[in-house]
Amino acid sequence: MKPMRQKPGRGQGNKSISNALASKKKVSKNQAVFFDYRDERKLKRFINDQGKMIPRRITGLSAKEQNLLTHSVKWARFLAVIPYVSDEYK
Known part of the structure; x- marks a missing residue:
């Protein structure tokens, strides 16, 4: 039986997220994490410009x-x- 050919670009993962963004968003493990729904500034740190939560x-x-x-x-x-x-995507 002939092996299936893998399509180019498959299995590569999401390469569009740069390392700079990943290192910028990291939370230090030493601090206690508490999220308050009223703290808009802290919550927006974990939301991208489209309004999606960062994984x-x-x-x-x-x-x-x-x-x-x-x-x-x-x-x-x-x-x-x-x-x-955001207003840009409405």
Whole structure:
């Protein structure tokens, strides 16, 4: 049987995220992480310009911390502290 040819670009991962962005978003492991839904500045640090949350592999958060962040962002969006999407993408 003939082996299947892999399409170019498959399995490469998302190379569009630069190392500078990844290192910029990392959270130091020494500090305690607490997310308050009223702290707009801290929540916007983990949201990109489109309004999407930045994934764990880039932020460096643990699963528990990412879950707390997700709940805080969702609650802040519900209370209109932060927008669901930016004005550029409406």
